[in-house]
Amino acid sequence: MKRLSETKVQKNNKEHFTIIEEKSVIFGEGHFTVIAGPCALESEEIAIKTARAVEHIGAKVFRCSLFKPRTSPYTYQGYGIDGVKLLQLLHTETNLLLETEVLSTDHLDTLAYEADILRIGSRNMDNYELLKAVGKTNKPIILKRNMSATLEEFLLAAEYILSVGNDKVILCERGIRTFENYTRNTLDILAVPALKELTHLPVIVDPSHSTGKRSLVPAASKAALAAGADGLLIEVHPDPLRSYSDGQQSLDLLEFEKLMKELSEMANLLGKKSFSTVLS
């Protein structure tokens, strides 16, 4: 049995910035790309309505989670794998790319077939079996930082994906756990420029889970752009207060439209080569 050396981050070594292009949507340095949608899919009707609206407002990728990992087994657990029909429908009805969370290797093939971008949630950042499995697909992978992971651990988790051949990894800062409890988590905004120093991979921010409060999402989003992030993963729902989960942190459509306009102007000032809205 060979004992491997304690070699640290290898594939993350930075020589250039990785630009990930998937069906004309770009993630990487110099670009700013917004993924938007509800926390978890709830019904065909809401899904289609929200998707059309966020597409109209300028998002290029739709967040559509079939599974909702929940702290309690007694709360809404998501649509389930039957929801893949919804993914097919959304592809028919819109031009949006579809981004969805993979919770276990059992559903990986199905989801990798129907969705355009796969997400590993923060709870699974250390689920190395799952990381290696998505590393064998050819889909872009959004890897969310575990809420207690250091940046080094975050990069080493990415390494599990990179080391088996998939180099289309997008890192997502989503807040870390601290003593502060006014916000749901503490957005570690400096993780963005720090990761830009440490790795070539695109870095995006989830302003919804990091704040846990709708009122703080616009500030978090603008701070992310100003700090150098390459995009956002943001929760939008046509009627947040009636959503099954995370309603208190979802923007409604008007709020999202206003934010996108502000971000677009700031992206322009900051010299971004593309913003979600101008790619179409």
Add this chain to the structure above:
Amino acid sequence: MKRLSETKVQKNNKEHFTIIEEKSVIFGEGHFTVIAGPCALESEEIAIKTARAVEHIGAKVFRCSLFKPRTSPYTYQGYGIDGVKLLQLLHTETNLLLETEVLSTDHLDTLAYEADILRIGSRNMDNYELLKAVGKTNKPIILKRNMSATLEEFLLAAEYILSVGNDKVILCERGIRTFENYTRNTLDILAVPALKELTHLPVIVDPSHSTGKRSLVPAASKAALAAGADGLLIEVHPDPLRSYSDGQQSLDLLEFEKLMKELSEMANLLGKKSFSTVLS
């Protein structure tokens, strides 16, 4: 689609203390049971040698991990599933119960067949698919607290196992992540009496991962007993400095023997009905 209410901890509600008895080994209030062994299995020779020694010293359960989830993909990943042959051998050579970590549903059936007690590691505390899967076995499950989980989240993770029918859950405090870096983690010693207030389940402590330093393991172990823990999950290796992983936090056999003697006396003073050594 039925929306479940936000009901919180249900199966953990405390009316009595759960006593788990597995082949004459007892986990629960009033007892103190020690699980000992190397961080991860490395060879047949070391495994047998260590198992016989810890059995002789008084442990009743042997820690024998076939898989070693590692932060880096480039470090030793453990023996792998082929190691089940070692479990069979250990059952032949000793009277110890065998405790092993389950990393994914793929190996669950095999491990549940060969091992006596299954462990969910801290990285998988939020891996709900895996929790539900072990909840369908009839084996005692040691559930380790995630290093950033609150006690409520820890109990809700246990709830995933309890709610599908397996009520033999043993909670294991193993240190939380804080700013302090002299120790690898911060042993949350008061989690022990706090959990005793909140749940009927047995509570044990991992003094090895919580400290990360051999020199602090005896103090952590004695503090755990004094604080009301029902047992320990402790790393012991005949030659810690040559172990493939976690050598700096493993006790050698002499240190383990000395500690067991001290714990035995303290358990006696504290009125424990059984201590590992006196059960045989």
Add this chain to the structure above:
Amino acid sequence: MKRLSETKVQKNNKEHFTIIEEKSVIFGEGHFTVIAGPCALESEEIAIKTARAVEHIGAKVFRCSLFKPRTSPYTYQGYGIDGVKLLQLLHTETNLLLETEVLSTDHLDTLAYEADILRIGSRNMDNYELLKAVGKTNKPIILKRNMSATLEEFLLAAEYILSVGNDKVILCERGIRTFENYTRNTLDILAVPALKELTHLPVIVDPSHSTGKRSLVPAASKAALAAGADGLLIEVHPDPLRSYSDGQQSLDLLEFEKLMKELSEMANLLGKKSFSTVLS
């Protein structure tokens, strides 16, 4: 003896935004004001040189600390109270307002006489005797958040100043202590919009102590502006690597000039009524 009720934040209750104007320099909602200077004064020569440079570049307030509270008693402790001569000299040589840290009530009268703005450092946020003492001056007070203070505790510390009559308090987010160690502290960027929801007081950010790394200071500064901060307290040194303290987190003059230009453009886009550079 009267027992006061557990009344919480009173003076911070928000009806309007407080605008603090001191000799034509404005702190408050809608404005963006930069305080810049070395971590601690080291010599007359460096002080004058740096002050003239930051004034030329556009800062309106000079950070000039006579005392440097240090974790170790064996490291450089600052210029000491004799440095007040330097404050007088700086007032003669420049038009900058002078901002300085107060460490104890012993020097308060002298410092309040010579300086324009007083600072309570993060280590003293809970030094209630000192808070009440500066509350009896009529100077603007920059109150830095303790690195383990919740927002509520931060506001209650401000309350100690407000409740004795001084309502010119400027809150300064400077990073909180978390497990992450790539940065010196974790900049809690969402404290900015959160405080804006909770209080009428101006909120500024210290991008130097929160990052601890020169390379991250620009991103932190821009994120602060984008998140709604009313200004910055930033370390600038003509030769950071030779500074007695905190050199690794100080910008040099060229870096500061570049940053001020970028911030100015962003402040303009965001509709700020004044930026440091356009107030003169």
Add this chain to the structure above:
Amino acid sequence: MKRLSETKVQKNNKEHFTIIEEKSVIFGEGHFTVIAGPCALESEEIAIKTARAVEHIGAKVFRCSLFKPRTSPYTYQGYGIDGVKLLQLLHTETNLLLETEVLSTDHLDTLAYEADILRIGSRNMDNYELLKAVGKTNKPIILKRNMSATLEEFLLAAEYILSVGNDKVILCERGIRTFENYTRNTLDILAVPALKELTHLPVIVDPSHSTGKRSLVPAASKAALAAGADGLLIEVHPDPLRSYSDGQQSLDLLEFEKLMKELSEMANLLGKKSFSTVLS
């Protein structure tokens, strides 16, 4: 101006264990000494009653705080300096040593004259002016760890006292701030053996502030003794629910008596050369 080198902990270097003896009360390795009393003095009547009771039960030192630093300026702030008359009275009425908190240099002379042991609270661990001032007295100083201080910072704060000539410093672990909120703070129990490795100074534990819950104080106290602490600083009140502050974490007299008996037996088993109760 001489620039001191970045020399770290010097006076804490361990060659032997420091034993502090003050009027026949001993703090140091091999001994276990209990300081008990209310959170803050409230009235002559309660003070005398509590002091006599804790003396009878076996404590050798009485906690008698005249000042109560509070997060909010609108809550009970303590008896004030007039309370020194109470210290005189307590000295007349009991044989207890008196331990009291020093909040500022203003009252230092008075308190050092009347009290036997001075305490620096956790909020003042970084108040270097105060540390140097108590370092010039010849009283034993209990230095409480700041809730976000690393062990190195804690030792360097002690160094401020030691370096000016007072080597009678007693370190007190009182809980650190983490994300866990079931307990008021997280008792860092391993700080005890870790400090024993790093320094020669006595180490005690405050089981009251670290837990914030009466029900957890006995477990915290026993864990402290088992982990190697040299004593406790514990809140006891004859009628906790009516105390002005911290009632929810104070033991009543019966609970304290029961705990002292259990600790005494455990101290005996652990080979302590003296326990509070057997010193008289």
